[in-house]
Amino acid sequence: MGSKERRGREKKELRQVILDAARELFLKQGYENVSMRKIANQIEYSPTTIYLHFKDKVDLLHCLCHETLSQLVKAFAALSQDMKDPVNCLRKGLRVYIEFGLKYPDHYKVTFILHPDHVDQPGQEIYEQTAAISEEAFGFLRLIVAECVRRKKFRKVDVETTSQAIWSAAHGVTSLLIAHHEFPWVEKNKLIDHLIEMLIKGLKA
Amino acid sequence: MGSKERRGREKKELRQVILDAARELFLKQGYENVSMRKIANQIEYSPTTIYLHFKDKVDLLHCLCHETLSQLVKAFAALSQDMKDPVNCLRKGLRVYIEFGLKYPDHYKVTFILHPDHVDQPGQEIYEQTAAISEEAFGFLRLIVAECVRRKKFRKVDVETTSQAIWSAAHGVTSLLIAHHEFPWVEKNKLIDHLIEMLIKGLKA
Amino acid sequence: MGSKERRGREKKELRQVILDAARELFLKQGYENVSMRKIANQIEYSPTTIYLHFKDKVDLLHCLCHETLSQLVKAFAALSQDMKDPVNCLRKGLRVYIEFGLKYPDHYKVTFILHPDHVDQPGQEIYEQTAAISEEAFGFLRLIVAECVRRKKFRKVDVETTSQAIWSAAHGVTSLLIAHHEFPWVEKNKLIDHLIEMLIKGLKA
Amino acid sequence: MGSKERRGREKKELRQVILDAARELFLKQGYENVSMRKIANQIEYSPTTIYLHFKDKVDLLHCLCHETLSQLVKAFAALSQDMKDPVNCLRKGLRVYIEFGLKYPDHYKVTFILHPDHVDQPGQEIYEQTAAISEEAFGFLRLIVAECVRRKKFRKVDVETTSQAIWSAAHGVTSLLIAHHEFPWVEKNKLIDHLIEMLIKGLKA
DNA sequence: CATGAATGAGAATTCATTCAT
DNA sequence: GATGAATGAATTCTCATTCAT
Numbered sequence: 001m002g003s004k005e006r007r008g009r010e011k012k013e014l015r016q017v018i019l020d021a022a023r024e025l026f027l028k029q030g031y032e033n034v035s036m037r038k039i040a041n042q043i044e045y046s047p048t049t050i051y052l053h054f055k056d057k058v059d060l061l062h063c064l065c066h067e068t069l070s071q072l073v074k075a076f077a078a079l080s081q082d083m084k085d086p087v088n089c090l091r092k093g094l095r096v097y098i099e100f101g102l103k104y105p106d107h108y109k110v111t112f113i114l115h116p117d118h119v120d121q122p123g124q125e126i127y128e129q130t131a132a133i134s135e136e137a138f139g140f141l142r143l144i145v146a147e148c149v150r151r152k153k154f155r156k157v158d159v160e161t162t163s164q165a166i167w168s169a170a171h172g173v174t175s176l177l178i179a180h181h182e183f184p185w186v187e188k189n190k191l192i193d194h195l196i197e198m199l200i201k202g203l204k205a
Numbered sequence: 206m207g208s209k210e211r212r213g214r215e216k217k218e219l220r221q222v223i224l225d226a227a228r229e230l231f232l233k234q235g236y237e238n239v240s241m242r243k244i245a246n247q248i249e250y251s252p253t254t255i256y257l258h259f260k261d262k263v264d265l266l267h268c269l270c271h272e273t274l275s276q277l278v279k280a281f282a283a284l285s286q287d288m289k290d291p292v293n294c295l296r297k298g299l300r301v302y303i304e305f306g307l308k309y310p311d312h313y314k315v316t317f318i319l320h321p322d323h324v325d326q327p328g329q330e331i332y333e334q335t336a337a338i339s340e341e342a343f344g345f346l347r348l349i350v351a352e353c354v355r356r357k358k359f360r361k362v363d364v365e366t367t368s369q370a371i372w373s374a375a376h377g378v379t380s381l382l383i384a385h386h387e388f389p390w391v392e393k394n395k396l397i398d399h400l401i402e403m404l405i406k407g408l409k410a
Numbered sequence: 411m412g413s414k415e416r417r418g419r420e421k422k423e424l425r426q427v428i429l430d431a432a433r434e435l436f437l438k439q440g441y442e443n444v445s446m447r448k449i450a451n452q453i454e455y456s457p458t459t460i461y462l463h464f465k466d467k468v469d470l471l472h473c474l475c476h477e478t479l480s481q482l483v484k485a486f487a488a489l490s491q492d493m494k495d496p497v498n499c500l501r502k503g504l505r506v507y508i509e510f511g512l513k514y515p516d517h518y519k520v521t522f523i524l525h526p527d528h529v530d531q532p533g534q535e536i537y538e539q540t541a542a543i544s545e546e547a548f549g550f551l552r553l554i555v556a557e558c559v560r561r562k563k564f565r566k567v568d569v570e571t572t573s574q575a576i577w578s579a580a581h582g583v584t585s586l587l588i589a590h591h592e593f594p595w596v597e598k599n600k601l602i603d604h605l606i607e608m609l610i611k612g613l614k615a
Numbered sequence: 616m617g618s619k620e621r622r623g624r625e626k627k628e629l630r631q632v633i634l635d636a637a638r639e640l641f642l643k644q645g646y647e648n649v650s651m652r653k654i655a656n657q658i659e660y661s662p663t664t665i666y667l668h669f670k671d672k673v674d675l676l677h678c679l680c681h682e683t684l685s686q687l688v689k690a691f692a693a694l695s696q697d698m699k700d701p702v703n704c705l706r707k708g709l710r711v712y713i714e715f716g717l718k719y720p721d722h723y724k725v726t727f728i729l730h731p732d733h734v735d736q737p738g739q740e741i742y743e744q745t746a747a748i749s750e751e752a753f754g755f756l757r758l759i760v761a762e763c764v765r766r767k768k769f770r771k772v773d774v775e776t777t778s779q780a781i782w783s784a785a786h787g788v789t790s791l792l793i794a795h796h797e798f799p800w801v802e803k804n805k806l807i808d809h810l811i812e813m814l815i816k817g818l819k820a
Numbered sequence: 821c822a823t824g825a826a827t828g829a830g831a832a833t834t835c836a837t838t839c840a841t
Numbered sequence: 842g843a844t845g846a847a848t849g850a851a852t853t854c855t856c857a858t859t860c861a862t
Contacts, residue, residue, distance in 0.1 A: 014821085032237035035856060046823045048859080057857065113318060113384065158399070161391045165378070165400040172377025173370070179318065182336065186366045194363070195370035202407030219846090240831060251848045253834080262832070424842085442647035445835060456844050458838080467836070523728060523794065568809070571801045575788070575810040582787025583780070589728065592746065596776045604773070605780035612817030629825090650852060661827045666854070 015053045017043050019067065022060050026106040031061060061110055062130060068107045069133045072100050076140035086147040087154075087200060093144055094170050094196050101174035102188075113175050141167055154203040162203065169199055220258045222248050224272065227265050228311050236266060236319050266315070267335050273312035274338045277305055281345040291352040292359075292405060298349055299375050299401050306379035307393075318380050346372055359408040367408065374404055425463045427453050429477065432470050436516040441471060471520055472540060478517045479543045482510050486550040496557040497564075497610060503554055504580050504606050511584035512598075523585050551577055564613040572613065579609055630668045632658050634682065637675050638721050646676060646729050676725070677745050683722035684748040687715055691755040701762035702769075702815060708759055709785050709811050716789035717803075728790050756782055769818040777818065784814055 021042045025034040036057060040047040054060045075096050079089055101108035111134060142163045148154040154162075173195055177188060185191060226247040230239040241262060245252040259265045280301050288294055306313035347368045353359040359367075378400055382393060390396060431452045435444040446467060450457040464470045485506050489499055511518035521544060552573045558564040564572075583605055587598060595601060636657045640649040651672060655662040669675045690711050698704055716723035757778045763769040769777075788810055792803060800806060 032235075036858080037856080047857085048824080049822055051858070052821065113380070158391075161395055161399045162403075164391060164396055165403055168377035168381050168396070168400060169374035169404075170377065171381055172373035172375065175318070175380060176373050176376055183339070186363075186369060190366055191369050191373070194366045195373060198367075198370055198404060198407035199374075200407070202403035202405070241833080242830080252832085253848055254846080256833075257846065442645075446837080447835080457836085458845080459843055461837070462842065523790070568801070571805055571809045572813075574801060574806055575813060578787035578791050578806070578810060579784035579814075580787065581791055582783035582785065585728070585790060586783050586786055592742075593749070596773075596779060600776055601779050601783070604776045605783060608777075608780055608814060608817035609784075610817070612813035612815070651854080652852080662854080663828080663856090664826055667825070672853075 014045070014049070018045075018050055018053055018060070019064060023064055023068075023104070023107075026061070026064070027104065031106050031110070061106075065107045065111050065130055066133065068100070068104050069111065069130065069137065072097070073133060073137050073140075075100070076137060080140055080143060083144070083147055086144055086151055090141075090144045090148060090166075091196055091200065093140065094166070094199075095192070097170050098174045098192055101171075102177060105178040108174060108178060112171060113179070138163070138167065148203070152205050155205050157203060166199055169195060219248075219250070219254070223250075223255055223258055223265070224269055228269050228315050231266070231269070231319060232311050232314050269312075270316040270335050271338060273309070273316040274335070274342055276309075276312070277302070278338060278342045278345075280305060281342060285345050285348060288349070288352055291349055291356060295346075295349045295353060295371075296401055296405065298346065299371070299404075300397070302375050303379045303397055307382060310383045313379065314383060317376060318384065343368070343372065353408070357410050360410050362408060371404055374400060424455070424459070428455075428460055428463055428470070429474060433474055433478075433514070433517075436471070436474070437514065441516050441520070471516075475517045475521050475540055476543065478510070478514050479521065479540065479547065482507070483543060483547050483550075485510070486547060490550050490553060493554075493557055496554055496561060500551075500554045500558060500576075501606055501610065503551065504576070504609075505602070507580050508584045508602055512587060515588040518584065518588060522581060523589070548573070548577065558613070562615050565615050567613060576609055579605060629658075629660070629664070633660075633665055633668055633675070634679055638679050638725050641676070641679070641729060642721050642724050677742065679722075680726040680745050681748060683719070683726040684745070684752055686719075686722070687712070688748060688752045688755075690715060691752060695755050695758060698759070698762055701759055701766060705756075705759045705763060705781075706811055706815065708756065709781070709814075710807070712785050713789045713807055717792060720793045723789065724793060727786060728794065753778070753782065763818070767820050770820050772818060781814055784810060 018039065022034070022039050025039055025042060029038075036047045036050055039060075040050055050060070054063065076093060079093050079096065083089055101112070111130065142159060145154070145163045145166065146159045149157060149159055149162075173192055176183070177185065177191075223244065227239070227244050230244055230247060234243075241252045241255055244265075245255055255265070259268065281298065284294060284298055284301060306317070347364060350359070350368045350371065351364045354362060354364060354367075378397055381388070382390065382396075428449065432444070432449050435449055435452060439448075446457050446460055449470075450460055460470070464473065486503060489503050489506065493499055511522070521540065552569060555564070555573045555576065556569045559567060559569060559572075583602055586593070587595065587601075633654065637649070637654050640654055640657060644653075651662045651665055654675075655665055665675070669678065691708065694704060694708055694711060716727070757774060760769070760778045760781065761774045764771060764774060788807055791798070792800065792806075
């Protein structure tokens, strides 16, 4: 039943196939509502097979997060290459961050929303990795804000405080949009743009 | 096993005891990871008893949110009595909101952070109630922003969009401060004030 | 909720009110699917109250059966008063029996279909009563058949064997119609009449 | 507790083991009073295991019925090969049916007696299957009756109605003999023969 | 590398019933 | 006579996971 044909998908490494399926399902149904069996069915392998590639369900999620955080970092890295216009760079960076959250709400939740206590287990290798890469991502923000200040695009604000405040605001929209579907939000992009512009205006020299 | 002693809290209404226990557990372990049985064990009653007070698990969550929102609404109502200086009123309002969250992180998390969205089933009575009171709370913000615009303290921004953006930002700090203790935050009040001022500056006429 | 108003029903004895409600519910939903609470809600009393009048759920059912069997016996008794035309009397008697079963399928099931083992507990007073009244009912059939033979309306068949065979046939339609809703039966009355006439024809002198 | 030894019946397909245990329990205690756990305990497997072989409890019941009906169909098929004397064929067919029930009372009860009707959900695959095979079995009876009429052995009765009436009668004896051991029946074969002859006489041309 | 079979633990929920009042 | 509060036991069913192969 099901795990027979394994329709002609390109020979991606199975590990990646699993990750992709899991991501898709977590996204559609939420981490807690996706069972290993569902993932297995989706990819037409047996549940057992997943355990050959991932220690357990949490591991799967962490790998997913790591993967996606890497993408975020890459996107940030690309962005901060070109710092000719640091304000625009910040603008774009925030967009990227927020959209990243909206696209992978479950990874976002795990990484930025949930209390780490019951998902992360400090001390585990994968946890350290996630923490590190997460810090790395924040570094870009700090960098860009610093550049804005250095180039007098922004008032002479405290870089750390400002970066944290900006992150907070960006996290705010992201998480609310993710968690509160039922609220009568104005058009999503309008909201996001408005917030970003407010922040930038509030910092302009 | 356990349901024998029921330490000296017999007087508190059982309903409230359940709500408190549920909130605490939902927070520590996440809504999906808390079973009715766990709640029952916590309060040293049988699982069945919970069903005498709440229709089901979702009902429990909704009641929890409702409770929190009611308190918040009360605080806002007091504030918006005096609108002489609407900008200051907004400032204070945001402070109130954020501090409310920091003071009652449990309530805040359950209401604004956890909120598994498959839990909302439009059409159910309790859903409408929560939606209504949530709308009521947000209404205060909208009111104040509108007043700021009307009195030309703010640019001619769209009131709804702006209100949502402000709420987002406020929620951002609140939730990050609550959930990410481990992050090397700058001094809490400094961060909060900085964010609030940024927002206000970004809106000034 | 619910047990407050107890709408203006005539002051039947509560016991009877419970019996009537239970009969109705058992009928509509089946014995196993009716909870004491459902019955209580129906009559707008508390579940506890039912236990003031009936030992337990099985007791309730037995009382119901007894009540209805009494009616059956009464109907038979009335019928067998007038034996001018014993064949017609048999015809009517079978009709009464079958329709009784179709009208009170749960009582019928308990009394005639289910293996007594797990519902009846020989030795209990109520069980003996039901057995006795059941035997009483069969007696009428025996009586009528005997009369048909005596008056040469029927061939010289063995009365006991014939009575048992007739009962078997009547029980057959009744129980199949009750238990096999899904079968594409011809019109119910047509089937019943046809069977009865077949039986009678098969016995005619 | 218990699921350790799994006495020497490892070879029988587990699926069949489950079916047998379920049949036995459904019979002794009634479908509604048998839990998946009870079945599991009986066979000394975990409840979960049952779900590897059957979708749910209803599925189990349906498979049980299907199994029984298949056997009956086979027996009928053999019989209706030779239709030289259709009346005699009917006689034999009824005998086969009744004796089948008496020989395998467990199968018979589950299929024809218990059958909680809320269990049938038209539209489900298994339901259609059961309906089909049930129809198939009944088809033999219809066939034979039709032949009796066609060859003027019987009056010009409605074939469908007559077939249903005959089945009803046959079911009647079978089920009463199975379920009501305690009744003072005349000699079993005498009763059966008497009923069959009555039916046939009642139909003769 | 992959799986089929199996399981222990636990999920939400409902039930018949009792007890103190 | 009636009830509100409470419960132990049971229900169906799902889950993450493991083990022998």
